[in-house]
Amino acid sequence: MPDAQHGQHAQPQTAANAAGEARYVIGVDYGTLSGRAVVVRVSDGRELGSAVLDYPHAVMDSTLAATGAALAPDWALQVPxxxxxxxxxxxxxxxxxxxxxxxxxxxxxxxxxxCTMVPTLADGTPLNELPEYADRPHAYVKLWKHHAAQPQADRINTLAAERGESWLPRYGGLISSEWEFAKGLQLLEEDPELYNRMEHWVEAADWIVWQLTGRYVRNACTAGYKGILQDGEYPSADFLAALNPAFADFAETKVAHEIGQLGASAGTLTAEAAAWTGLPEGIAVAVGNVDAHVTAPAAQAVLPGQMVAIMGTSTCHVMNSDTLTEVPGMCGVVDGGIVSGLYGYEAGQSGVGDIFAWYVKNQVPARYVEAADAAGTSIHQYLTDLAYREPVGAHGLIALDWQSGNRSVLVDHELSGVVLGTTLTTRPEEIYRALLEATAFGTRTIVETFNASGVPVTEFIVAGGLLKNPQLMQTYSDVLRLPISTIASEQGPALGSAIHAAVAAGAYADVRAAGQAMGSVNKNVYTPNEQSALAYDRLYAEYSALHDYFGRGTNDVMHRLRAIRRDAFAAEKAESAESGAQA
Incomplete structure (x- = not known):
């Protein structure tokens, strides 16, 4: 069992700081649609400046930017x-x-x-940057929400269960289509030429550090949670060969590499990267990390039982424990996956803010947008304000938050969204509220699963952009029947990265000490309203019934609809190719 004792507070140890001179670190948070840099003072975590760049190519989920060619369903690519x-x-x-x-x-x-993956050559060059591969979708980054590898994930899960693979329980019994091995197997089977040309299958978290330092160091966090590295070993060559003989050496030749521990230095800033950033050559570059896990110390939430929910386009739930056990449908448990000395657990919801954005973009009438503009507020806040004029349950609706599949606890990205109970009098704001509530019910499902598995959630802390919606936060408190604390920073992941940079630079002894000095949290900002909580209990019972009906095999209609959609897409593609050949 890992040592659950936390390190004592450590003072910054740099000579310059001892002399009273201010020192700073930079945290860079790479999100789904943009990258954010934050300047943080080492001594107290004060955020002094920030800037954001929206990715020029955003997310390619319908067409490949280089050619305009249509992408198949469930693809999500980016340009490194x-x-x-x-x-x-x-x-x-x-x-x-x-x-x-x-x-x-x-x-x-x-x-x-x-898990966001970059296929590269030996020197780190992404395959899409080779002219001969610019028109090949598999040459590009596969973003975390690339869910087209579900068939490969299904085969991995079936075979692992049949063989009783020891690593499978560490992931709640199911490997996600979002992760390294499912995506790698899809690449092999759909574009074997590219697979054979690829020399490293690299987490983007490690690729960007490679660009900064000139060294490829694989971070322990993604290696454990997304790369199935448990107790120092990847899935065996025998197991991988049973999936596909050409996949036998995938772990050994494409994935395995030097592992860097969280908070350690991966190297120092190269002259080229110094020129890019304007930073001094030779400063410390921290080992890469995941946006969710890096946030825990920024929220001062590294004790067992403190669950941090990083709520944005999706939600990732991370929590430490001194207990190693199986939590059904979790994303994984890794020794030292968040901080050293404790087991780090992860779960998540693959669609949250993305669902709200999808609904607003595609389902809300123009008159609502115009009214929001006239009121000087965002369309999201306008819909929220309208919806929460009514008591809980007055809309008569229940929704399933699976528009981007289900990450936890079902681990099935072939599932899809549902809104039940609409009538000819249902208004847009009522459906919007049902979607907000559905994400809270999804979180309650996760929390109850952890509790039932002997890993109790004793505190719930929220970080991420969605904490700016007070009605949503109150809904989560009522649904969970827990107080909600909030991270004090509006840039939690970037602050977390800065904290890890301070440790890598030697300013603090470890991540715990740095988090105590540089992180901050607002305690119990929202507390449950008993009347609302009782009403939500009734709605949650209906959510749970639908959750199991559609998600646990009683009715596989969602899977059948996905198959029909793929067949239709394939037929259209074949017809187009035939027409082109005849022309």
Whole structure:
């Protein structure tokens, strides 16, 4: 069992700080649609400046930008050069915003979405940057929400269960289509030429650090949670060969690499990266990390039982425990996956803010947008304000939050969304509220699963952009029947990366000590309303019934609809190819 004792508070140890001179670190948070850089003071975590760059190519989920060719259903790709653009733009802009001397920066840390994968050559060159592969979808980054590898994930899960693979329980009994091995197997089977040309299958979290340092170091977090590295071993060559003989050496030749521990230095800033960022050559670069896990110390939430929910386009739930056990449908448990000395647990919801954005973009009448503009508020807040004029349950609706599949606890990205109970008098704001509530019910499902598995959730802390919606936060408190604390920073992942940079630079003894000095949290900002909680209990019972009916095999209509959709797409593609050949 890991040692659950926490390190004592440590004072910054740099000579410059001892002399009373201010020192700074940079945290860079790579999200789904943009990258954000934040300048943070080492001594107390004060955020002095920030800047954001929206990725020029955003997310390619319908067409490939280089050619305009249509992508198959459930694809989500990105362009790795967009990540370097963040270093060239957002980092210098954040330094300028802070008004500091770059010479006073002692380290930089980064975090990334996961599992987001980059196929590269031996020197780290992404395959899409080779002219001969620019028109090949598999040459690009597969973003975390690329769910087209579900058939491969299903085969991995079936075979692992049949063989009784020891690593499977560490992932709640199911491997996700979002992760390294499912996506890698899809690449092999759909574009074997590219697979054979690829020399490294790299987490974007590690690729960006490679660009900063010139060294490829694989971070322990993604290696454990997304790369099925447990007790020092990947799935065996025998297991992989049973999936596909050409996949036998995948772990050994494409995945395995030097592992860097969280908070350690991966190397130092190269001259090239210094020129990109305006930072001093030779400063410490922290080992890469995941956006969710890096946030825990920024929220001062590293004790057992403190669940941190990073709520944005999706939600990731992370929590430490001194207990190692199986939690059905969790994303994984990794020794030291968040901080050393404790087991780090992860679960998540693959669609949250994305669901709200999808609904607003596609389902809300123009008159609502115009009314929101006239009121000087966002369409999201306008819909929220309208919806919460009514008591809980007055809309007569229940929804399933599966528009992007289900990450936990069903681990099935072939599932899809449902809104039940609409009538000819149902209004847009009522459906919007039902979707908000559905994500809270999804979180309650996760929390109850942890509790039932002997890993109790004793505190719930929220980070991420969605904490700005007070009605949503109150709904979560009522549904969970727990107080909701909130991270004090509006840029939790970036602050977390800065904390890890401070440790990598030697300013603090470990991540716990740095988090105590540089992180901050607002305790119990929202508390449950008993009347609302009782009403939500009734709705949650209906959610749970639908959850199991559609998600646990009673009615596989969602899977059948997905198959019909794929067949239709394939038929259209074949017809188009035939027409082109005849022409």
């Amino acid at each position: 050069a967009d990540y370097v653009a963040v270093l060239k733009s957002a980092v210098p802009a954040a330094i300028a915003d802070a008004g500091i001397d770059p010479a006073d920066v002692i380290g930089i840390g980064t975090d990334f979405t996961a």
